[in-house]
Amino acid sequence: MERMDGEQKSSSWQDGQLSGAVYHGGxxxxxxxxxxxxxxxxxxxxxxxxxxxxxxxxxxxxxxxxxxxxxxxxxxxxxxxxxxxxxxxxxxxxxxxxxxxxxxxxxxxxxxxxxxxxxxxxxxxxxxxxxxxxxxxxxxxxxxxxxxxxxxxxxxxxxxxxxxxxxxxxxxxxxxxxxxxxxxxxxxxxxxxxxxxxxxxxxxxxxxxxxxxxxxxxxxxxxxxxxxxxxxxxxxxxxxxxxxxxxxxxxxxxxxxxxxxxxxxxxxxxxxxxxxxxxxxxxxGRDGYVASCRSIVGAAKSIENSIRTEIPELYVLGNPMASVVAFGSKDASLNILEVGDKMSKKGWHLNALSNPSAVHIACTRLTVPVVGQFIADLKDAIQEAKSAPSGTGNMVALYGLGNSSAVGPTMVGKLAAAFIDTLYLA
Known part of the structure; x- marks a missing residue:
C-alpha cells in the first residue's frame, strides 16, 4: 500500500492540477x-x-x-x-x-x-x-x-x-x-x-x-x-x-x-x-468562508477572463458564477477533447463534458496558486492538438465513442460497468 501511495505522488493532488475532487482546507x-x-x-x-x-x-x-x-x-x-x-x-x-x-x-x-x-x-x-x-x-x-x-x-x-x-x-x-x-x-x-x-x-x-x-x-x-x-x-x-x-x-x-x-x-x-x-x-467560520470564496472564485474568474480575451480558439459556456469554468472549441477543426487529453499529458485532471462537447475545471484552494500555469499549459495544449492530434486519448476515445452512433451510449455504459468491476479486483 505504501508503494501504491508513493506511485500516486508522481501526479499528486497537492500540485493543484486537479478539477474539484479534493477540497482541501489546509x-x-x-x-x-x-x-x-x-x-x-x-x-x-x-x-x-x-x-x-x-x-x-x-x-x-x-x-x-x-x-x-x-x-x-x-x-x-x-x-x-x-x-x-x-x-x-x-x-x-x-x-x-x-x-x-x-x-x-x-x-x-x-x-x-x-x-x-x-x-x-x-x-x-x-x-x-x-x-x-x-x-x-x-x-x-x-x-x-x-x-x-x-x-x-x-x-x-x-x-x-x-x-x-x-x-x-x-x-x-x-x-x-x-x-x-x-x-x-x-x-x-x-x-x-x-x-x-x-x-x-x-x-x-x-x-x-x-x-x-x-x-x-x-x-x-x-x-x-x-x-x-x-x-x-x-x-x-x-x-x-x-x-x-x-x-x-x-x-x-x-x-x-x-x-x-x-x-x-x-x-x-x-x-x-x-x-x-x-x-x-x-x-x-463565516469570515474564513468569505475569504475562501473570494480566492477560489477569483481564480475561476481569472481563468474565465483569460480564455475570453487571450484564447480565440475557445469560448466559455454561459456565465459561470462560482468556481467552475467550462470551455469548448469555436473552431470545428479543433477537437476540445483532444485539448483535454493534451492537458492530461501535462498532469492536469480535468472533466470532459458532452452536449455540448467541452472541458471544465472546478477551482479549489489548490487551484489558486497555479492559475497562471493552467492558462500557459492550456495555450500549449491547443497548439499541440492543432499540430499533432493523436485521437487516442481517454477523452477522445470514450466521449467520441458515445457520440459515434445510436449504440454509442450503450457501449460507453458497458465500458463504465466494466471499469467499476476492475475497481473491486483485489
Whole structure:
C-alpha cells in the first residue's frame, strides 16, 4: 500500500492540477479534523443516548447550514453526500405528494444540466424524470419548456445553484413562480455551490436569489464536504418546514427488534465524520468562508477572463458564477477533447463534458496558486492538438465513442460497468 501511495505522488493532488475532487482546507484544518475524528472514532448517531455530543454536533451542522441559506427556522438532516441528499429530497417530495395530493405516479422536472443524481433518484424511487433543455447561450433551464412539462403528476421542479457541467445558475425565481402556481416542490441543488454561492455577495461577486428567501424553494442540498472543507462523506439536505422533513424519515414500529426509525438511508452512521464536519465549520467560520470564496472564485474568474480575451480558439459556456469554468472549441477543426487529453499529458485532471462537447475545471484552494500555469499549459495544449492530434486519448476515445452512433451510449455504459468491476479486483 505504501508503494501504491508513493506511485500516486508522481501526479499528486497537492500540485493543484486537479478539477474539484479534493477540497482541501489546509494542513491546520487537517489536524483539527483528525483530532475530532480520533476523539469520536467509535461514535454512532444511531444511538443518541450513548453519544449525546454527536447528536448535538449533527443538529448544529444542519442549523449552521440553515442559517447560511437564510432560513434558521427550517429543518434538515445530514447525509453521506450530495447523491444521498438528492435521493432523500426526491423521496420526501414523492411521499408528500402521495399523502397530500394523492399522486401515485410521481414525476419530477429537471434541467438537462442537473446532476445525474436526480436520474439516479428517479430510478431508485420509481419517479419519472423529465429532462428539459437549457438555453445554449445562458445555460439556464428553459422556463417555457418547464411550464409546458408540468402536469397533474408533477411533484417537484429542480434548479441548480450552480450546476456541475458549466457552473451556471438556473433562474431560481422563475422556477419558484411556477412551483408556487402549481403547488409543487422546488429543489435547489447547491451541492457544488455549497459554501461558495452563499458568500458571493460578501466576497464582492455578482449573484442572484437562490436560497430560502425565494418563496417557492422547498428544499436545498448542500455538500459540506466540498467547499465547507469537511471530510468526505458529509452533506446536508434542508427543507422549508419540519413537517416536510417528516416525509423523509423511515419509521417501523412493528419490527421484532423494537421500534426502528432513521432520518435518512443509513442506519448506523460514522459519528466521527459528523465531528469532523462540525470542527471544520467551527474552525473556518463565516469570515474564513468569505475569504475562501473570494480566492477560489477569483481564480475561476481569472481563468474565465483569460480564455475570453487571450484564447480565440475557445469560448466559455454561459456565465459561470462560482468556481467552475467550462470551455469548448469555436473552431470545428479543433477537437476540445483532444485539448483535454493534451492537458492530461501535462498532469492536469480535468472533466470532459458532452452536449455540448467541452472541458471544465472546478477551482479549489489548490487551484489558486497555479492559475497562471493552467492558462500557459492550456495555450500549449491547443497548439499541440492543432499540430499533432493523436485521437487516442481517454477523452477522445470514450466521449467520441458515445457520440459515434445510436449504440454509442450503450457501449460507453458497458465500458463504465466494466471499469467499476476492475475497481473491486483485489
Amino acid at each position: 494542513p491546520e484544518l487537517g489536524k483539527v479534523i483528525v483530532a475530532a475524528y480520533e476523539r469520536y472514532l467509535v461514535s454512532n448517531p444511531l444511538h443518541p443516548d450513548v453519544f449525546p455530543t454527536i447528536r448535538k454536533m449533527d443538529a448544529e451542522v444542519v442549523a449552521m447550514c440553515l442559517r447560511i441559506y437564510n432560513h434558521p427556522s427550517g429543518a434538515g438532516t445530514t447525509t453521506s453526500g450530495g447523491t444521498e441528499s438528492i435521493i432523500m429530497s426526491v423521496k420526501t417530495h414523492r411521499d408528500w405528494a402521495r399523502t397530500v395530493k394523492g399522486i401515485t405516479e410521481p414525476e419530477i422536472i429537471i434541467p438537462a444540466s442537473a446532476h445525474a443524481a436526480f436520474d439516479k433518484a428517479g430510478d431508485y424511487m420509481k419517479v419519472k424524470v423529465h429532462q428539459i433543455p437549457v438555453d445554449p447561450e445562458t445555460r439556464m433551464v428553459d422556463l417555457a419548456w418547464v411550464s409546458r412539462a408540468i402536469n397533474p403528476n408533477t411533484i417537484m421542479l429542480v434548479g441548480s445553484a450552480v450546476n456541475f457541467p458549466d457552473g451556471c445558475m438556473d433562474d431560481i425565481e422563475g422556477l419558484s413562480a411556477l412551483a408556487l402556481k402549481h403547488n409543487i416542490g422546488l429543489h435547489v441543488d447547491c451541492c457544488l455551490g455549497s459554501f461558495i454561492v452563499p458568500f458571493l455577495d460578501d466576497a464582492g461577486f455578482p449573484t442572484r436569489p437562490f436560497d430560502f428567501r425565494v418563496k417557492g424553494v422547498t428544499a436545498i442540498s448542500c455538500d459540506t464536504h466540498k467547499y465547507g472543507f469537511a471530510p468526505k462523506g458529509s452533506s446536508v439536505i434542508m427543507y422549508r418546514t419540519p413537517e416536510l422533513r417528516q416525509y423523509q424519515y423511515y419509521v417501523n414500529p412493528d419490527w421484532a427488534g423494537g421500534v426502528y426509525a432513521s432520518p435518512s438511508i443509513a442506519g448506523s452512521r460514522p459519528g466521527a465524520l459528523l465531528a469532523g464536519a462540525w470542527a471544520a465549520m467551527q474552525f473556518i
